[in-house]
Amino acid sequence: MMNRITxxxxxxxxxxxxxxxxxxxxxxxxxxxxxxxxxxQMDAGDLARHNAVTNxxxxxxxxxxxxxxxxxxxxxHKIKGKGITNQKSSGRCWxxxxxxxMRPKVIHEQGLDQFEFSTSYLxxxxxxxxxxxxLEDVIELRNADRLDREWLLINEWMxxxxxxxxxxxxxxxKYGAVPASVMPETHSSENxxxxxxxxxxxxRSRANGLLESSKxxxxxxxxxxxxNKALADVYRFLVINLGEPPTEFEWRYxxxxxxxxxxxxxxxxxxVEEQLTKVKKYTPQSFYQxxxxxxxxxxxxxxxxPSQKTGAHFRFHRARNIAGAKEMHFANIGIAEMxxxxxxxxxxxxxxxxxxxxxxxxSTEHGLMEVDLFDYETLFGLxxxxxxxxxxRFGAGxxxxxxxxxxxxxxxxxxxKWLVENSWxxxxxxxxxxxxxxxxxxxxxxxxxxxxxxxxxxxLAIFDxxxxxxxxxxxxxxxxxxx
Numbered sequence: 190m191m192n193r194i195t196x197x198x199x200x201x202x203x204x205x206x207x208x209x210x211x212x213x214x215x216x217x218x219x220x221x222x223x224x225x226x227x228x229x230q231m232d233a234g235d236l237a238r239h240n241a242v243t244n245x246x247x248x249x250x251x252x253x254x255x256x257x258x259x260x261x262x263x264x265x266h267k268i269k270g271k272g273i274t275n276q277k278s279s280g281r282c283w284x285x286x287x288x289x290x291m292r293p294k295v296i297h298e299q300g301l302d303q304f305e306f307s308t309s310y311l312x313x314x315x316x317x318x319x320x321x322x323x324l325e326d327v328i329e330l331r332n333a334d335r336l337d338r339e340w341l342l343i344n345e346w347m348x349x350x351x352x353x354x355x356x357x358x359x360x361x362x363k364y365g366a367v368p369a370s371v372m373p374e375t376h377s378s379e380n381x382x383x384x385x386x387x388x389x390x391x392x393r394s395r396a397n398g399l400l401e402s403s404k405x406x407x408x409x410x411x412x413x414x415x416x417n418k419a420l421a422d423v424y425r426f427l428v429i430n431l432g433e434p435p436t437e438f439e440w441r442y443x444x445x446x447x448x449x450x451x452x453x454x455x456x457x458x459x460x461v462e463e464q465l466t467k468v469k470k471y472t473p474q475s476f477y478q479x480x481x482x483x484x485x486x487x488x489x490x491x492x493x494x495p496s497q498k499t500g501a502h503f504r505f506h507r508a509r510n511i512a513g514a515k516e517m518h519f520a521n522i523g524i525a526e527m528x529x530x531x532x533x534x535x536x537x538x539x540x541x542x543x544x545x546x547x548x549x550x551x552s553t554e555h556g557l558m559e560v561d562l563f564d565y566e567t568l569f570g571l572x573x574x575x576x577x578x579x580x581x582r583f584g585a586g587x588x589x590x591x592x593x594x595x596x597x598x599x600x601x602x603x604x605x606k607w608l609v610e611n612s613w614x615x616x617x618x619x620x621x622x623x624x625x626x627x628x629x630x631x632x633x634x635x636x637x638x639x640x641x642x643x644x645x646x647x648x649l650a651i652f653d654x655x656x657x658x659x660x661x662x663x664x665x666x667x668x669x670x671x672x
Contacts, residue, residue, distance in 0.1 A: 238569065248552075251563040257555060260624055264608050267596035268538050271296050272303050273621030275614035277379035280350030280670035283544075284308055284315070285612035286591040287357035288366070290540045290638075291481050299480070300444045305369040309378040310473070313431045314364045315356065318511045319348040320392055320423045324416045325512045327396040331403045331412075342507070342661050348388050350381055351670030353517040354542055354591075354638045356510040358485040363511070364434075365473030366481070371438045377430035384430050391426060395419035435473070441466045488638050489652065492519035493527050494665075495578035496586070504656035505666035517666075520651035524631050528604055533643040535597045540610070544588035544636035544669050546580075550629060556618030558609070558633070559626040577632055587664035588635045590671030595622070604630070635665065 231239070241250050270293050276285050288306040296304050326343040333340040377384040398419070399412050407415070443465050471479070497503065501521050508517035534541045550562040566573050580586030596608030607625040615621040625634075641649060659666060 234570065242568075247565075247568070248563055251565050251568045252552070253559075253562055253564045256557060256559045256562050256626075260555075260557060262619070262624070264596040264598040264606070266536055266599070267608055268293060268535065268540055269297065270540070270595055270610060271301075272305070273610065273615040274305060274308075274612045276308070276612045276672075277374075277614075278672060279312075279379055279381040280672050281308055281312060281352075281381075282612055282671050283352040283354065283591040283669045284311055284357060286542050286593050287354065287361075289593045289610055289612065290542050291483065293540055294483070295480050299442065301442060304442075307367045307369045307372040309374050309431050310367045310372040310434050311357075311360050311364065312378055313372075313427055313434050314360055315352065315510055316348055316388065316427055316431075317420075317423065318360070320388070321416075321420060322510060322512045323347050323392055324396060324399065324419060326507075327399050328403075328409060328412045328416065331400055339507070339661060344393070346507075346667060347392060348385060349668075349670060350385070350672075351668035352510060353508060353668050354488070354490055354636075355508075355515060355517045356668070357542075358488075359509070359511045359514045361477060361485060365475070365477040367435060367438060367471075367473050367476055368440055371435055371440065372432055375431055388423070388426060391422060392419075395422070437470055437472050438476075439468050439470055440476070441468045487641050489641055489644060489649070490517070490519040491527055491530065491637050491639060491644070491648070492521045493524045493577075493635055494521055494581055494586075495576070496581040497521050497659075499523050500651060502651050502654040502656040504658050505661070505663060506658050507661040508666050508668065517668075518652075518656050519636070520648060522648060522651075524634075526645075526648065527634070527637060528627070528630065530639055530643050530645075530648075531594060531607075531637055532597055532599070532604055534637075534639050535594060535607075537643065539640060539643075541594040542591060542638040543594055543634060544591045546586065546588060546633045546635065547590040547671055548585075549633050551623070553613070553617045556623045557626075558623055558629040560628040560632055581664055584664050586635075588669050591669045592623075594637075603627075 270289075272292075274285050274289060276282055285308055288308060288311075292304060292306065295301065323343060323346075330337070330340050330343065395416075399415060402412060402415055492503070499521050502518065503521055504516050504518040506516065509515065531541060531543075545558075550560055551558040552562060565571070575583075575585075577586055592612065593610040594607055595610045597604050598606045598608075604627050606627060607630060609623040609625050611618055611621055611623055613621065661667075
């Protein structure tokens with residue numbers, strides 16, 4: 190008996206010892222901490238760094254003055270534009286960029302001094318469609334384990350502000366567009382955090398009801414009928430926050446330029462204020478067709494992700510905002526070809542929607558994007574190299590902001606820098622614009638949306654391939670949502 194007890198005690202002790210060793214393997218042990226402490230001695234350089242960064246903002250210390258000094262603000266080709274939009278405290282950059290691609294056409298063709306589309310109008314329908322899509326996803330995944338990765342993702346994304354170019358085209362194709370004066374911005378449209386929080390709670394409450402009904406045996410038809418009742422609450426909530434979107438509206442505008450005032454006054458013509466167009470009724474769809482009329486299906490998405498094979502067609506699973514719509518898909522191409530195509534579009538005076546990672550080397554104060562704009566390596570004496578492909582591998586390589594390319598500076602036919610129109614208002618950057626250097630384009634531009642006519646046939650043929658499907662959790666699949 191004693192031998193059995195002794196043997197059991199020995200086995201238990203061995204197990205505990207092995208468990209303890211397993212738990213401490215790779216841990217910050219006292220010996221390792223002591224070694225790290227003994228192996229470091231602050232020298233004069235680190236003391237200077239310590240004094241600097243503990244008293245001053247790091248980016249001010251790391252700012253590379255040679256980049257600032259080298260920027261002259263000139264471009265060999267600029268697309269004419271007027272005014273800078275402001276998405277305020279919302280993640281609607283993709284939507285603003287979509288409209289900012291179209292604004293110059295309306296302004297120049299109609300001879301306007303300024304014009305903006307109603308982003309709150311499209312925002313209303315985006316929230317409505319995302320709410321419906323979320324509840325549809327709940328019905329689809331109603332039997333999924335609560336820790337299933339896709340289940341967790343749809344409950345994380347829900348009705349956030351983010352989106353892709355295909356979200357813009359889907360919404361405009363279905364709902365059209367209206368001028369900003371017809372459905373102006375509200376506090377909730379410009380400051381979406383609380384509105385989104387309440388909408389999330391509303392949808393989760395109704396989603397829980399769907400799951401309860403499913404447990405009680407309700408079929409898909411019954412669940413969809415229940416979903417439709419929930420959407421009535423969503424519609425009411427959005428109207429309270431954003432206003433009710435018009436189905437028909439009256440609009441007139443002043444199609445004269447300011448520099449014509451003096452000439453017309455001298456010729457005895459009525460002042461510009463009296464030369465408004467006649468009031469006309471529009472639907473959102475007819476307004477878009479009359480004043481923009483661009484077939485958005487003629488545009489394609491070109492992507493540069495070095496971690497994936499080039500010359501291949503890919504699709505992001507669940508990257509859509511409308512139930513039944515096509516998911517975001519793209520041709521993955523080399524960065525050199527992407528730049529060639531982008532130059533063609535700009536030289537044709539066609540503004541271009543594009544998406545970047547704004548988390549690297551960009552200055553809101555100076556309106557610059559350049560590799561090593563902030564020289565952290567010299568400041569801290571560290572090597573921080575990581576390729577574009579490796580950033581994707583570690584989840585740091587994905588688009589998080591959409592803007593518009595409005596110009597390029599060519600030297601012997603090669604781009605040196607690009608002119609960017611942002612949607613953060615005219616108090617940021619250089620009156621709302623940024624200079625994007627070509628090396629930064631290589632490292633941090635991921636997506637351009639361009640008319641097919643600028644794309645080589647061989648590249649367009651990539652879209653004939655069956656797309657490889659990237660999972661919903663792939664970096665960038667969620668959509669672009671930079672505030």
